[in-house]
Amino acid sequence: MRHFLDIHKTDRADLRGMLDSARAMKMARDGRPHGAPDDAQPLAGRMVALIFEKPSTRTRVSFDVGVRQMGGQTMVLSGSEMQLGHGETIADTARVLGRYVDLIMIRTFDESVLLELAEHASVPVINGLTDRSHPCQIMADILTYEEHRGPIKGRKVVWSGDGNNVCASFIHAAGRFDFDLTFTGPPQLDPEPEFIGQARSEGAAINIERDPLRAVEGADLVVTDTWVSMHDSQSTKERRHNLLRGYQVNEALMAGAKRDALFMHCLPAHRGEEVTNAVMDGPQSVVFDEAENRLHAQKAVLRWCLGV
Ligand code: CP
Ligand code: NVA
Numbered sequence: 001m002r003h004f005l006d007i008h009k010t011d012r013a014d015l016r017g018m019l020d021s022a023r024a025m026k027m028a029r030d031g032r033p034h035g036a037p038d039d040a041q042p043l044a045g046r047m048v049a050l051i052f053e054k055p056s057t058r059t060r061v062s063f064d065v066g067v068r069q070m071g072g073q074t075m076v077l078s079g080s081e082m083q084l085g086h087g088e089t090i091a092d093t094a095r096v097l098g099r100y101v102d103l104i105m106i107r108t109f110d111e112s113v114l115l116e117l118a119e120h121a122s123v124p125v126i127n128g129l130t131d132r133s134h135p136c137q138i139m140a141d142i143l144t145y146e147e148h149r150g151p152i153k154g155r156k157v158v159w160s161g162d163g164n165n166v167c168a169s170f171i172h173a174a175g176r177f178d179f180d181l182t183f184t185g186p187p188q189l190d191p192e193p194e195f196i197g198q199a200r201s202e203g204a205a206i207n208i209e210r211d212p213l214r215a216v217e218g219a220d221l222v223v224t225d226t227w228v229s230m231h232d233s234q235s236t237k238e239r240r241h242n243l244l245r246g247y248q249v250n251e252a253l254m255a256g257a258k259r260d261a262l263f264m265h266c267l268p269a270h271r272g273e274e275v276t277n278a279v280m281d282g283p284q285s286v287v288f289d290e291a292e293n294r295l296h297a298q299k300a301v302l303r304w305c306l307g308v
Contacts, residue, residue, distance in 0.1 A: 002305045003118045004126045007135045008172035008198055014304060015176055019143050022293070022300035034065060042308040043072030049097055050128070051106040053079030053113075054230045058267060059128045059136065062294040063105055063302075070299060075101070079108065091120040098122035103305055109231055124305035126298075131165060131231040132192075136301060137266045138169040140293040142177055144286055145221055147293075148262060153178045155220040158257070160184050160212055160247045161274050162240070163191030166225045166266050171195045175202030182207040184215035186243040212247050219257035223264045224249045224274045241273070250276040254284060262286050 004010065028039065048067045052060060060076060067074045079085050084093045094117045097104055104121055107128035108114055118125040127135055145152050157179055159167045167183065171191055174181040175198060183191055183206070196206045209215035216222060227244045228237050254263060263275075263285045271277050279285060 001122075001124060002307065003124050004135065004301050004305055005114060005118060006127060006133050006172055007138060007169055007176055008195075008202075010135075010176070012176050015139070018139065018297070018300040018304050019146070021303060022139075022143055022296040023147075025299055026293075026296040029069075034069075036069075037071060038069050041071030042303055043067055043070035043306070046072040046102040046306065046308075047100065048072055048074045048103045048105065048302070049101040050074055050076045051079060051082070051084075051104065051108075052076070052128075053085075053106070053108045054129070056107055056128070058291055058294050059105075059107060062291075063128070063298055066295050066299040066302065070302070072102075072302075090116040093117070094120035095122075103302065126301060126305060129165065131229075133169045133172065134166045134266065135169050135172070136294065136298050137166055137290075138173045139297040139301065140290055141170075141223075141264055141266070142173060143293045143297050144264070144290045145262065147289070148286060149220065149260070152221075155179045156182065156218050157221045157223060158182045158184060158216050158219040159191075159223050160215065160249055160253065161224045161244055162189045162227055162229070164189075164225055164229050165231075167191050167223075168195050170223065171199045171204075171206060174204035174206060175199035178204065180205040180207070182209055182215050182219070184209050184212045185247050186210075188243055189240070212253055213256045216253055216256040216261075219261050221262050221264060222249055222254060222257050225266055226268065226270055227274050244274070248274060248276065249279050251278050251282070254279055254282070264290055267291055 050063050064074045098121045103124045105126040105128045111130040111132045199206050227240050265287045
């Protein structure tokens, strides 16, 4: 069973193969309208369940469109409307869904929900974001980086801000795709040491630098994300903003990176908080390419999971 649960749990060659497949499928569409099918229909006859226990724009639409382009069908389910949100166990939910659908993508809070679903489902499960990681996003981000600048291997990526779920998947990817990652942010919001240790054990240089300007020296890519994630209590907002204010990605910070450095953000962005309009809309920003590439990268993930 091929689940796509996290980048550091997926074979290196398979990850690289997915990016190659994503690029090929993107090229093959050759500018046709988004609603038009791909020439190849590898998901014909397949039903995919997309479960959301948190809000989503990109993940929801890109998975739905991607499955349809490849000839499959989708059903979008909200956790609160399922029995899952009303006491049915995750294991039983998994056993039932496996009798109806060919693949499950889930966006949830606690990672244990994802893992339990994968353990008990007889079909592949894809992680569409948990409190702890967001692997589909980083597959799209690496695809995007390499489209613009060539191989990410050996490059320096700087994460500025909260050491959150998206940051975690970047750290996982550093180990698997052989790039270096510097985290700059307050110690209270450091990424999980377990993830740092794992990436280091695979040979990635993972550094922590409290001074954002020193952190971005020599950076090929600067990345940030919202200061308050969906799993963070709104009551922590003020504290988090106070801790993170110095890590905003603005023109002064970008000027400290390499001249050809790119800027990425998984979106949704809070303009004027973690990133300024000038950077979001500036020449180094590839945020909308990242959003587009969610579609192409996830199509490759779906095919890999289903072996088609
Ligand atoms: N980047 C991302 O996952 O966006 P959504 O929350 O809109 O799905
Ligand atoms: N860190 C953000 C990412 C949203 C795509 C969150 O979890 O809310």
